[in-house]
Amino acid sequence: MNIRLISILSTSILLTLATARAEDWLPPLPAWHGDSEALIKAKSHPWVSPAELSGLKESPDYNTTIAYLRKLVDSSDLLEMEQFGTSAQGRALYLVKASAALHKIAQNPQRPLLLVQAGIHSGEIDGKDAGLMLLRDIAHGDKAKLLANADLLFIPVFSADGHERRSATNRMNQRGPVLQGWRATAQNLNLNRDYSKADAPEMQALLGVLNKYQPDLYIDVHVTDGEDYQYDVTYGFNEPFAAISPNAASWLAKLYRPAVNSALENAGHIPGPLVFGVDSKDFSKGLSGWTASPRYSNGYGDVRHLPTVLVENHSLKPYRQRVLGTYILLEQSLKLLNEQGKALILARQADMQARPKRMVLNYKASEQPDFIDFKGMSYQLRPSEISGDSYVYWTGEPKLYEKLPLYWDKVADKEVPVPTAYWLPPEQHQVIARLKLHGIDVTTLDKPTKVSVQQLNVVAYRFADKPFEGHFMLQDARFNKQTVSRTLPVGWVKVSTDQALGRLAVALLEPTAPDSFFSWGFFPGMFERTEYFEPYAIEPLIERMLVQQPELKAQFEQALTQDETLRANPRERYNWFYQKMPYYDQAYLKYPVLIEP
Template structure:
């Protein structure tokens, strides 16, 4: 196909740009590395050498190259199968590879197998693609090499590329602060949505596919593989899970007792340096401590936590070479299989305990502890500050020299807002889009087949402030004052009753209660209730108010009290009219009433 002139000119500009290799050339110095895990690489003459290995660990294949290689591998193994989960916004299939020595490939077989089922995904942020190449190598060694015994321990689910459209928006300029691969994909999807902010609202094809896997296959471990942004340090493979401030305490205990020690040791044995998730408290270096955030369930590992699935977020260090990161990911995944199998009975007991919680109240908002929890030995990289000749401000320069620091651990796990758990929630039929999203989360519900009259509790909106700009394509509620009212309503067929007597009660509450930052209300799905659509003319209001005051002594008393307590009240005729309008039966009784009913 003949290329458009604009495409040709833009390509020439990129190739001749003086910035073509700047980012890689001016990165902080890297530490020398030659870990034992290099032995995992096969020779270039190997029949099943991956494109990553052919490139000396410098490149990652395109979508079509990846899928072609995987399909060929699957066609040559009775233990592998590839299935399509869905189609991306640009029309690309989102593929899932299943590995089972028993050749159990159906949802029913895998979800009921006595073996653990491990689900790992790559490329949710498509430039952060280490997991794809590590997974390809691991599947190769399982199906064509000497590691078939891993399938005695577990069945596997693997999405090589989740954000398939972002993956194909690839170039040498994908991630300015990441050391390889040579070409990288883009963080967001084709609609500029971040898939790892989509787990509660389920707007993207990618996360809808993940939800389908979780609901249908019921995995026993969920691993989401990323590459970091940010500061320099010695660790190459950092990862985390919800240790405190979450909704699955027994799973968290299992991860800290069994999983983390064994995975850390395996990584160390292979020449890697594992560490926790790292976020500099001051945004630059770790002199003021490391922050452990309480992420909301819009993120992968915290969504897994609220669904009572052991879930891991891997963040390989962006400043480490691509080959080192991929090999570390391989070691992590291999050991994860072994550890889950070795301690599966304990894991099952932990999951069962967390699923059977019957909380009377649930925390919907966490804050930082008032003092650091403790301190940690931090394997850092020396840095200095320099004053910019451009901005006049100080900035950090990393020097590539190992240092050890003791830094505070700052935890965001202090509950600051709880809500009481009702017996059930009711969603009216007219809010069917929200009902469908609840179904997509795997939440159990009953659907009305005929009209039903109910006395329910609702939240009402007082003063509120909208976000000044869209976030993930939606206008969110930035702040809000809430109150409650009880009323009798008649719900139509198609309305949904969602009991909280189910294993996903915590997720139900987080999505339904407006105080929760990941509620459908705060995401903006009920913004239309904030619009007032009926009004009363002044030529009606004036005689009506006079009549009301003459006939209702209590109303007259309340009017006088309002004037006395609020000097600004009578300065605005509109405010006075509005006050009286709200006292009439003509006023819209549904205005600013969030249409989620609570059954107490």
């Protein structure tokens, strides 16, 4: 097939797709009406939002969004706008502050602070248009009372570059808006995998917001893919049974969830839990409940002692319905902070002041399920001549799956004692800088200090075959441990775990943690040897060693019987002796972070 014909066919396919509608391939859609529809302003309203002009079918571009917010902020004493960073392509990143006491919004123990973030995945932009409507109603409607005893920070678009990579064909599994942004940033980084490693300039800027304002509740708004079900707004957080911050998690479970669910139901929405099918072709096998690690917003919030709710609106519901559901969730969150915000502040303080002796690094699914009545949809398995397999066809008919097994990630899979401190040599500039970005307190030695520490040595490891989020991650690593006494020179950095963010320090510096700097591959130098031996030099040295240490001969002969590579490779035989010499690289495969028990 020639290039011209391929081009013609490609153009034809694009034209076909461009004229198609999502209704042509997405599952049938049940009709929906709810009381929240009364929130939509008429086109003639002086403060109608850009999305409302289309009946919540379209979402405005970045410049239009910011222009509307500037106009709104200029019109109200309750609002301020702040640039908190710059995207990789140079776009300004903004947040809007809403408060009856704007000058006291940062770290005010008397006024709980809610941070709402939209557009971390900019194709999932429901939170932006819901937030614009809510800010409008606070400034020029009847919702100013939401600021009576609470404050709000609103980030309309976190991934600004992804937002402007707009297309009608970005998300084939999602109903609306008409033009949708892109999932990743201009650097092809997924910001909701970047919290712990903090590579992206957008994420580094966000960490500055968290450190500056110290919010008490964090809501991250997404749109989910996957199975069809009746719920239009699902959300979740690390549950109390698997939380680093159990007091805040209990507040979310006991106070937040019932209040938000009730508000959504009263407004005509169907709230649901953030769970996933175990087997996409067999719903009867049940659901999995997720405990997030610190690469994700909700996992990072948990280890940082910042109560974090991950909202996942259902991608198969219309954009209008999803935006209105998000509005209700955000409004109720502010209402609850007005009523129960001080209890949340106390819960956070208890988590920050706790100093547990052990910490779970990650959880795995329990073999014993809980059970849930799940509001799903019926489906059929249909044969596919294209794939040669079957696929799920969702009928659009509601179905209640009674007592469906739900397997929560709540069994401790890896647990470590919390050390007194971690020690980093001064050449680890990047890691030290990232720790400071997270707000973790570090101290630099100004005089030599003798410490008793653990030195971890890698005895086996495996890197990933391909990059993930800009890194070749460690897929597996095993260590042995030595207790050594060291006098550390001036310039070494101490990271004490006796601080509010001590658990975050453990998550980042404990090498076996799933999102540690080690796991993300921040220490490549430790896996390289830069000095070697020549046979003419090592041969006489080995002969001398065998005379001085007769037991080495027996050890070597035993090693030969056990290691086929050693028997077959002359260089490896030399290397066996080389590793026992003082000339061998003493930093090779040694984790450069020392651990003080």
